[in-house]
Amino acid sequence: MSTSYWLDRSEKNGKKTYDVVVVGAGISGLSTVYWLNQEDPSLKIALVEKHRIGFGASGRNAGFITCGSVEHFNRLIGKHGKDEAIEIWKFAETNLQLLKDHIIQDQGDKIEFKHRGCYSLAAQESEFTELKNVAKIMTDIGIPTETYDSDRILKCVGAKKFVGGIKYMDDAETNPVELLNLMRTKIKCDLYESTEAHGFEQTGEGTRVLKTDNGDFEASMLVFSLNAYSATMHPFFADKIYPTRAQILMMEPVPAFMDGPCYANFYLDYFRQMPNGSLLIGGFRQIAKETEVGYSDHTTDQIQNALHDFVVHHLPQYKDKKVSHRWGGVMGFSRDGQPMVGSLPDDNQVFFNGGYTGHGIGLAFHTAKSMVDGIFGRNVPRWLSARRFS
Numbered sequence: 226m227s228t229s230y231w232l233d234r235s236e237k238n239g240k241k242t243y244d245v246v247v248v249g250a251g252i253s254g255l256s257t258v259y260w261l262n263q264e265d266p267s268l269k270i271a272l273v274e275k276h277r278i279g280f281g282a283s284g285r286n287a288g289f290i291t292c293g294s295v296e297h298f299n300r301l302i303g304k305h306g307k308d309e310a311i312e313i314w315k316f317a318e319t320n321l322q323l324l325k326d327h328i329i330q331d332q333g334d335k336i337e338f339k340h341r342g343c344y345s346l347a348a349q350e351s352e353f354t355e356l357k358n359v360a361k362i363m364t365d366i367g368i369p370t371e372t373y374d375s376d377r378i379l380k381c382v383g384a385k386k387f388v389g390g391i392k393y394m395d396d397a398e399t400n401p402v403e404l405l406n407l408m409r410t411k412i413k414c415d416l417y418e419s420t421e422a423h424g425f426e427q428t429g430e431g432t433r434v435l436k437t438d439n440g441d442f443e444a445s446m447l448v449f450s451l452n453a454y455s456a457t458m459h460p461f462f463a464d465k466i467y468p469t470r471a472q473i474l475m476m477e478p479v480p481a482f483m484d485g486p487c488y489a490n491f492y493l494d495y496f497r498q499m500p501n502g503s504l505l506i507g508g509f510r511q512i513a514k515e516t517e518v519g520y521s522d523h524t525t526d527q528i529q530n531a532l533h534d535f536v537v538h539h540l541p542q543y544k545d546k547k548v549s550h551r552w553g554g555v556m557g558f559s560r561d562g563q564p565m566v567g568s569l570p571d572d573n574q575v576f577f578n579g580g581y582t583g584h585g586i587g588l589a590f591h592t593a594k595s596m597v598d599g600i601f602g603r604n605v606p607r608w609l610s611a612r613r614f615s
């Protein structure tokens with residue numbers, strides 16, 4: 226992208242000096258500022274955002290605050306071993322607890338937030354068998370779940386043609402933009418919206434200069450909280466965080482009947498009934514993996530039609546209702562499905578967090594805390610540290 230002489234604000238606005246400059250004002254960037262404020266309230270922090278708070282995935286997601294991971298727990302154990310899989314699950318549970326304790330607290334009137342669990346539904350017997358196995362493993366290690374047959378699924382969430390499912394008792398749901406707005410009231414920083422970062426330079430004094438279309442920002446530390454957009458800032462991320470699109474469709478309201486948000490088809494598809502009775506449904510990127518990559522947030526007929534067909538098949542309560550919204554957003558998928566934090570291999574004053582693989586609302590607050598732990602010399606879990614890729 227190029228900037229014209231007339232729009233270029235860099236010379237007019239001059240150089241700005243901070244202790245830390247955080248780039249990206251989604252849930253990662255806001256969480257990073259929050260934990261830096263907690264660590265040292267005297268730090269002078271700038272938060273730099275190309276568009277406005279929540280313009281990226283953080284303002285476009287489904288609002289599930291999911292504990293655990295992007296796959297069934299038995300598969301997580303298969304990849305990480307039992308102890309690390311439990312650690313990963315507990316990390317996400319702690320994310321929810323931290324959000325409740327530090328951000329949501331007693332702000333009931335300012336934010337839509339429900340902590341009533343979340344369902345994982347199976348349309349095939351083979352997935353239900355796997356889910357029952359998951360429920361058994363989780364019960365044995367003290368993570369609360371309940372198993373539901375098709376009748377009970379129908380009664381609790383009104384979804385037809387599922388053979389069964391399980392309920393994770395600890396998951397929650399929210400309005401993600403209200404969450405960001407609440408976070409904004411709890412952080413101390415100078416926010417520069419409409420400010421695009423183009424890269425950074427090292428200076429002789431050991432500081433870093435972030436180059437933007439709104440002038441230079443000098444700081445002793447930079448943090449990239451860019452998730453899907455990380456590789457646009459530095460090539461280190463090109464083979465670690467991949468921009469991956471997700472699409473959502475929303476149907477006009479019917480009276481409330483759903484007792485909680487639901488995943489289906491191995492976490493790939495998801496839906497929830499909004500407080501006003503609208504239906505939010507997303508997923509189906511698996512049917513068009515070749516188009517659902519890159520930085521475009523457009524919707525496509527192929528996926529939108531698949532989402533609508535799903536509604537007609539499983540949630541006929543909405544079959545005569547109109548579509549009220551369609552949108553897309555760009556997620557950052559990491560190479561192994563887990564988020565990553567660290568500093569650039571050739572620059573230990575430039576830090577980053579990202580790679581939530583579609584689960585940043587369930588992970589980013591705790592991930593930012595861990596990144597700040599790392600900055601201040603405390604341990605970061607092995608599975609979260611970007612060093613696992615070196």
Ligand SMILES: Cc1cc2nc3c(=O)[nH]c(=O)nc-3n(C[C@H](O)[C@H](O)[C@H](O)COP(=O)(O)OP(=O)(O)OC[C@H]3O[C@@H](n4cnc5c(N)ncnc54)[C@H](O)[C@@H]3O)c2cc1C
Pocket residue numbers: 248249250251252253254273274275276277278279280281282283284285286287288289290291420421422423450451452453454457470471472473507553554555556557578579581582583584585586587588589
């Ligand atoms: C459709 C959809 C549904 C989802 N559903 C869920 C869900 O239910 N639960 C869940 O946990 N997760 C969900 N996710 C994933 C979740 O939204 C993301 O993991 C999370 O929002 C990532 O937050 P972030 O702050 O790291 O990135 P983002 O929110 O993408 O923020 C990055 C910011 O960086 C800014 N930026 C980019 N380039 C520059 C630059 N050069 N200079 C300055 N600023 C820049 C962008 O404008 C953006 O605001 C979903 C995502 C999508 C798209």
